């Protein structure tokens with residue numbers, strides 16, 4: 551089967567491409583570097599010629615409120631116009647668990663707009679909502695940094711390894727469309743501030759983690775369970791310790 555992976559050069563995209571190729575599919579890794587730009591629409595129709603499934607794991611290069619909304623709205627319209635022309639049978643998109651509960655955040659208003667377009671367009675779809683990737687912990691710390699410390703909510707988080715995300719997305723790409731949302735998450739939940747402290751200890755980051763109930767998450771106030779999946783989520787196998795060990799052995803193997 552021919553499958554187009556939009557954002558195929560990214561963290562999740564490159565792993566989805568590898569996973570689907572290992573299963574014998576013909577996969578196009580689409581990104582600006584390979585001549586496919588969802589913002590201008592260029593290269594989309596050519597990439598989708600003869601394809602059956604499109605997987606969208608692209609992300610906005612800027613997290614600024616207006617830029618994110620424009621990225622997901624414009625990209626969505628261009629992607630779906632090309633999908634209609636190519637007769638795509640299944641659109642799989644990666645979103646975030648709790649997106650509907652995070653409208654206070656500019657980034658999540660962009661994801662809400664992306665999901666809305668998917669539901670409206672009429673191409674059979676599966677929205678895979680994932681919890682935060684372990685690989686994103688550094689990004690969360692950066693967004694929450696305040697001089698020498700990092701202020702984080704004590705809300706719960708149930709992060710997942712990117713390998714587990716990619717496997718789940720690839721599984722859905724070859725399955726029938728759900729025409730709804732499925733959730734995926736990691737095997738363990740912990741408080742965001744506690745997990746960040748563990749991450750800092752493991753990486754030797756000397757900054758102080760401050761558990762601060764008023765701290766916002768990318769502009770949104772979190773309740774204890776805002777970032778947690780429902781009871782039917784598919785759970786990944788890799789917990790924090792296993793993920794951290796894997797990263798260290800991959801780094802050692804690369805040297």
Ligand SMILES: NC(=O)c1ccc[n+]([C@@H]2O[C@H](COP(=O)([O-])OP(=O)(O)OC[C@H]3O[C@@H](n4cnc5c(N)ncnc54)[C@H](OP(=O)(O)O)[C@@H]3O)[C@@H](O)[C@H]2O)c1
Nearest residue numbers: 557559560561562581587588589608609645680682683686
């Ligand atoms: N971070 C998390 O914890 C988390 C949790 C749940 C869901 N998600 C979702 O997961 C998705 C993927 O995240 P990621 O971390 O894998 O992203 P990433 O590593 O930043 O990769 C983003 C991809 O999008 C591509 N891209 C950017 N602009 C494009 C354009 N105009 N046209 C085509 N492709 C474009 C990039 O191409 P280049 O090679 O040019 O960079 C890259 O391949 C996002 O939609 C995000 O919302 C993230």
